[in-house]
Amino acid sequence: MRPKILLLHGSGTNTTIFGFQTYKLASLLRPHFDLVYLEAPIDCGPGPGVLPFFEGAGPFKKWLHDGDSSNNFVSSSTFESESNSDSDSTKELENLQKQPEAQEKWDGLDDLINTFFHHAPVAGIIGFSQGAKATLHLVRWLEAEDILLDFVLLAGGTAPFKGARVNAYCERSGKLKTPSVHLVGDLDPWRPESEKLFEYFEPASREMIRFEGGHNMPMQKDVNQKVFGLIKELNGKAEGGI
Numbered sequence: 024m025r026p027k028i029l030l031l032h033g034s035g036t037n038t039t040i041f042g043f044q045t046y047k048l049a050s051l052l053r054p055h056f057d058l059v060y061l062e063a064p065i066d067c068g069p070g071p072g073v074l075p076f077f078e079g080a081g082p083f084k085k086w087l088h089d090g091d092s093s094n095n096f097v098s099s100s101t102f103e104s105e106s107n108s109d110s111d112s113t114k115e116l117e118n119l120q121k122q123p124e125a126q127e128k129w130d131g132l133d134d135l136i137n138t139f140f141h142h143a144p145v146a147g148i149i150g151f152s153q154g155a156k157a158t159l160h161l162v163r164w165l166e167a168e169d170i171l172l173d174f175v176l177l178a179g180g181t182a183p184f185k186g187a188r189v190n191a192y193c194e195r196s197g198k199l200k201t202p203s204v205h206l207v208g209d210l211d212p213w214r215p216e217s218e219k220l221f222e223y224f225e226p227a228s229r230e231m232i233r234f235e236g237g238h239n240m241p242m243q244k245d246v247n248q249k250v251f252g253l254i255k256e257l258n259g260k261a262e263g264g265i
Contacts, residue, residue: 026146026173026258027057029139033152033179034085035070038062040077041151044240048149051251056258059142063154064131070152071238086157087129132160139165146258147174151240152213155180159223162201171201173261174254178206179238180220181213202228202257204250208236 032041038060042049049058063084070083135157139145150158155177162175203224207217221231232249234241241247 024144025055025057027059027142027144028052028254029142029145029148030058030060031086031148031150031154031157032060032063032084033070033154034063034087035067035073035083036077037080037082037084040073040080041154043077044151045149047242047244047247048240048250051247052254055255056146061135061138063157064134086131086135086153129160131157132164135161136164145172146261147172147176147254149176149178150180151178152181152238155220159199159220162199163196166199166201174202174204174257176204176206176250176254177217177220178240179208179211179213179217180205181216198225199223200225200228203230204253204257205229205231206241206246206250207231207233208238208241209233210235210237213238 030038030041030045032038032044036044041060052058063086065085065088067083067085069077069081070085073080073083139161148158148161150156158175158177159180162172165172201224203221205217205221207214207221211217218231221229230253232246234243234246236242241250
């Protein structure tokens with residue numbers, strides 16, 4: 024049986040669109056992995072950049088009820104002010120626990136967990152944008168159950184808990200141990216969030232790859248070759264080689 028990878032699309036798209044967005048990386052992965060594209064459960068409008076190219080490609084879906092794209096993410100200035108804050112850890116933890124998205128799980132996590140086990144065994148997960156946010160919830164739950172994936176790839180990832188401070192979150196829950204690869208576009212308007220997402224993982228098992236691009240999967244051949252090489256290496260370490 025070949026290793027299996029689950030792929031979670033961004034908000035306002037679907038599995039068909041994500042297939043187009045990932046086709047370069049997928050073409051490298053398919054000879055070695057079974058790719059399973061998961062469709063989010065919630066109907067919504069098209070996401071940023073979806074139209075007009077994917078006009079008529081709906082229905083469009085999202086994973087979380089976390090607002091529209093304009094207020095969906097923590098702003099860069101918020102991150103900067105939080106990074107420079109001198110507030111004590113206790114106050115940070117209290118504020119974190121008040122955030123609706125900072126609770127132990129979101130309403131759709133149970134369904135995603137069931138889907139995960141339906142497709143098990145799973146080697147890794149690729150999540151883009153809001154799909155990366157959903158992946159964070161799932162990985163945190165899996166690690167609490169002593170289940171460690173071979174890898175996760177988070178591309179254009181957005182903050183998993185709106186308004187939550189990374190240090191406070193990690194103090195409460197610990198940094199994630201799952202090996203992680205983070206794709207960050209230099210022109211992505213949510214680049215600061217992707218960079219903060221990186222901090223949720225243990226330094227020894229994380230790697231960031233920057234590329235020339237915006238809020239999208241990279242199209243450059245060399246970037247996709249590097250990502251493929253890392254995925255293959257991480258899976259090989261866990262399975263003794265592909």
